[in-house]
Amino acid sequence: MSTDDGLRSESVSEETPLPVESERIEAQMHRLISADTDVLGVETASADIPVAARSSARTVMMRFFRHKAAMGGLIVLAFIVILVFSSVGIGPIPGWWHQDYRVPQPLYNGGHPTLQLWPFSLGKHPFGQDDIGRDYFALVMTGAQQSIIIAFLVGFVGSAIGTIIGAVAGYFRGWTESVLMRLTDVVITIPLVAIAAVVAKIAQDWGGVWALGLFIGLVTWTGLARIVRGEFLSLREKEFVDAARSIGVPSGRIIFRHILPNTVGVIIVSATLAMSAAILLESALSFLGFGVQPPNTSLGQLIESYRAAMGPRPWLFWWPGLFIVAIALAINFIGDGLRDAFDPRQNRQKA
Amino acid sequence: MTVFVTRRLIVSFFIVLASTALMYVLVAVSDNPLKDLLEYNGPGRADRIAARTRALHLDVPIPGRYVLWLQDVGRCVVPGGHDCTLGLDRSSRPVLPQLQTAIGSTLRLVVAATVLALLIGIVTGIVTALRQYSTFDYGITFVAFLCFSLPVFWVSTLLKQYIAIDLNNWLANPTMSYAALFAIALIAGVLWAVVIGGQWRTRWIVFGVAALATFTTLFVLLTTDWFTSPSIGVVGILVIGVVMAFLWAALFAGLRPRTRRVLWTSIAAAVLGTIAIVLAQPLMDGMNWLTFFLVALVLIGIGVATGLVGGGYVKRLAAQVGAVTGVTMTVLMAIDQMLAAYPFVYQQTGGRPIPTTGASTPNLDGNFWQTNTDVALHLVLPTLAIMLISFASYTRYTRASMLDVLNQDYVRTARAKGLNERTVLVRHSFRNALIPLATLVAFDFAGVLGGAVVTETVFGWSGMGLLFQTGLKNVDPNPVMAFFLVTAIATVVFNLLADIAYAYLDPRIRLS
Numbered sequence: 072m073s074t075d076d077g078l079r080s081e082s083v084s085e086e087t088p089l090p091v092e093s094e095r096i097e098a099q100m101h102r103l104i105s106a107d108t109d110v111l112g113v114e115t116a117s118a119d120i121p122v123a124a125r126s127s128a129r130t131v132m133m134r135f136f137r138h139k140a141a142m143g144g145l146i147v148l149a150f151i152v153i154l155v156f157s158s159v160g161i162g163p164i165p166g167w168w169h170q171d172y173r174v175p176q177p178l179y180n181g182g183h184p185t186l187q188l189w190p191f192s193l194g195k196h197p198f199g200q201d202d203i204g205r206d207y208f209a210l211v212m213t214g215a216q217q218s219i220i221i222a223f224l225v226g227f228v229g230s231a232i233g234t235i236i237g238a239v240a241g242y243f244r245g246w247t248e249s250v251l252m253r254l255t256d257v258v259i260t261i262p263l264v265a266i267a268a269v270v271a272k273i274a275q276d277w278g279g280v281w282a283l284g285l286f287i288g289l290v291t292w293t294g295l296a297r298i299v300r301g302e303f304l305s306l307r308e309k310e311f312v313d314a315a316r317s318i319g320v321p322s323g324r325i326i327f328r329h330i331l332p333n334t335v336g337v338i339i340v341s342a343t344l345a346m347s348a349a350i351l352l353e354s355a356l357s358f359l360g361f362g363v364q365p366p367n368t369s370l371g372q373l374i375e376s377y378r379a380a381m382g383p384r385p386w387l388f389w390w391p392g393l394f395i396v397a398i399a400l401a402i403n404f405i406g407d408g409l410r411d412a413f414d415p416r417q418n419r420q421k422a
Numbered sequence: 423m424t425v426f427v428t429r430r431l432i433v434s435f436f437i438v439l440a441s442t443a444l445m446y447v448l449v450a451v452s453d454n455p456l457k458d459l460l461e462y463n464g465p466g467r468a469d470r471i472a473a474r475t476r477a478l479h480l481d482v483p484i485p486g487r488y489v490l491w492l493q494d495v496g497r498c499v500v501p502g503g504h505d506c507t508l509g510l511d512r513s514s515r516p517v518l519p520q521l522q523t524a525i526g527s528t529l530r531l532v533v534a535a536t537v538l539a540l541l542i543g544i545v546t547g548i549v550t551a552l553r554q555y556s557t558f559d560y561g562i563t564f565v566a567f568l569c570f571s572l573p574v575f576w577v578s579t580l581l582k583q584y585i586a587i588d589l590n591n592w593l594a595n596p597t598m599s600y601a602a603l604f605a606i607a608l609i610a611g612v613l614w615a616v617v618i619g620g621q622w623r624t625r626w627i628v629f630g631v632a633a634l635a636t637f638t639t640l641f642v643l644l645t646t647d648w649f650t651s652p653s654i655g656v657v658g659i660l661v662i663g664v665v666m667a668f669l670w671a672a673l674f675a676g677l678r679p680r681t682r683r684v685l686w687t688s689i690a691a692a693v694l695g696t697i698a699i700v701l702a703q704p705l706m707d708g709m710n711w712l713t714f715f716l717v718a719l720v721l722i723g724i725g726v727a728t729g730l731v732g733g734g735y736v737k738r739l740a741a742q743v744g745a746v747t748g749v750t751m752t753v754l755m756a757i758d759q760m761l762a763a764y765p766f767v768y769q770q771t772g773g774r775p776i777p778t779t780g781a782s783t784p785n786l787d788g789n790f791w792q793t794n795t796d797v798a799l800h801l802v803l804p805t806l807a808i809m810l811i812s813f814a815s816y817t818r819y820t821r822a823s824m825l826d827v828l829n830q831d832y833v834r835t836a837r838a839k840g841l842n843e844r845t846v847l848v849r850h851s852f853r854n855a856l857i858p859l860a861t862l863v864a865f866d867f868a869g870v871l872g873g874a875v876v877t878e879t880v881f882g883w884s885g886m887g888l889l890f891q892t893g894l895k896n897v898d899p900n901p902v903m904a905f906f907l908v909t910a911i912a913t914v915v916f917n918l919l920a921d922i923a924y925a926y927l928d929p930r931i932r933l934s
Contacts, residue, residue, distance in 0.1 A: 253437065253440075256437050257437055257440045257441045257444060258441070258444075259913075260437055260438065260441040260910045260913045260914065261441055261444075261445060261872075261906065261909075261910065262868065262869060262871065262872020262873065262875075262909050262913075263869070263872065263873075264872050264873055264875050264876065265445075265872050265875070265890060265905070265906060265909065266445070266448070268875075268890075268891075268894060269445070269448045269449055269452055269894060269902075270448065272452040272453065272894060273448065273451065273452045275453075276453075347570070347571065351571070351573050351574075354573045354575075354576075355573065355574065355575060355876050358573075358575045358876065358879075359875065359876065359879060359891060360891075360895065361894070371573070374573070374575070374576055374579075378579055381579060381583050382583070385583075388576075388579065392573065392576040392580075395571075395573050395576065396568070396571050396572060396573070396576075399570070399571035399572075399573075400567060400568060400570075400571040403567050403570050403571055404567060407567070
């Protein structure tokens, strides 16, 4: 990203002082603007130089792939996502696990889990059965699927809103900033669990996990908005923004094509961490009874329903909890790896 | 300063006004408040609907209801105001008395958890910063990440199921096999060796000493039946007090001849404090919070006075360390008294001293120490659950900010001009590393206040969390708003305090 900015400001400083007739200026403007739209092309161009400097995206990727904990997190998360979505299928698409999570079956082996690690075998009910004989593997997989959908939705919606609000507030300053930042202050005053519980209760009428994820996303943008605003406040004073403004690039374009790519690091890191927080928030809400409602299921809702069964059937309690911890931990490690990778001061490679 | 505070207070007022409005509307539109009555077919249906409509002002549109609620709050703010109820809940009961009973237990929980998490978090954060990239650092980093990823209600239920029940069983019959003793001693040894680190030779020595000390302590405690009737006694207070005084002096003043006087005054403060505690014994049975604070003040005063009298040319430092020693003596006195009260509580709770539900044992009828021991035992599990999460963020934050400070030029200068490591770490680095933490703690406290909703539900506390939860379930805005008013004001006040603390600690920042 820094390469294309450098290139652009160079060409501007080189060409604007030339005293030429209006047609040439016009032609140069067109060239500049076309170079500007071609943001992605810059990277391929720099690859042609014999001793190519590493592009910042490549540096970040290399740093990330060397981060052992983050790679571990990535592998675990990929494994869980594939397992969860392939086993019970997505929506109408069937998966390889053929027991329905809604159908009670006669208890097999007292409902104990039949999963064997060595030699590996799933058995009839790998995670056991619940008290009315439903297959718990199918239940946990379905629940995890819903929780992951909610987490990604919350991370996505929250980050998008936070980015836009922070960007607009930081770029335009003045009363726009005052209004948006006071709005952020207002929402930040409300404890997250409280406001999320309230909007989740409203989302119940709209039905489904999609509404829930969307609504929770509507209240989790405040932290990122503040961060992005801070980044914008410093970036908007840079020369490349002045240059873009001086050749008449519209504000929306400056925000999204010139400044935003420079803040992508903090946004990605924050979005990742927001997802792990969303998994925990969703489970807490479902536990309090404001989140996912039966007959829908989620990891938090499973823990809540089988909390009383803790003594006689502890596995009903352990599996969803372990899935929550594994998913959240994996995402947290990925977020940490991304943060280290995006941090320009981080020269040393740490594990 | 005054201008800043006034301006912030005015802005905060409008922010709280706006956020209460937002919250009120959201709660009010979340569902139909008459839902259960509309489905109810028994006698008196119309009367009940009418009663609830009156209590919740359902005949007024939502913005009007919000204004009515503001009036109710206003009655509490105006001095000499009457009818301070914070509105009625849907059964026409005033909210204020419910809030008053709820707020105590919630604050107790949140304050205890925050303070403990802060202490442990700062200490481990600093140690991990000093031992960056060591085994201990990686271990704590992993633990912190694990804590970040734990659903608090899941952990709480696990704590209830395993820790509470097993610990209670063990406390009923506190014995240990030799194998268990050896295992605990080995684990303690490994822990200390990893924490202190250094050369392999040092590590082995630390391991040996720590393991042996743990083994001997546990063995003596078990054979003397300490766990059924624990106490530390006057001798214990004296010994622990003197050791702590030595440690404080070594930490804050160093043991070089220049500041040797601090060491002597601090130890003197511990000895004099012990004498004062012995003299105060007749007060202990009839103690209340007032006398407790008076005794604490006397103990701290003794520490300060010893420092001022015997401190010589380092009397300021000696007085400060003396005050810390005084606080230590107060804590030791409280622990001694509470341990003495333990057998009574044990018997009153039917041999299950670590409870899993509620905030205190009903009808306990004990004196100051017995009630407080009971409350403290009730706090053990929920505090542990909340602590785990706050602890993780405090540790990470302290570590990051300490590392940041340690890499600054002035720290290198301090080392270069020959200051010893203790001075560099305690006086130059630690104080500055704490500055950014002030903001985090202030912000976090309000967050924990809201997050306690979940913990309270698991442990069956009837605190503000219950008020919020049942209120929201029943679409009953006034109790929810009472909860919310407290958290919003706490957030605003703590953020203001954080800003003031920041300016006070960091002279580069001017409030204007």
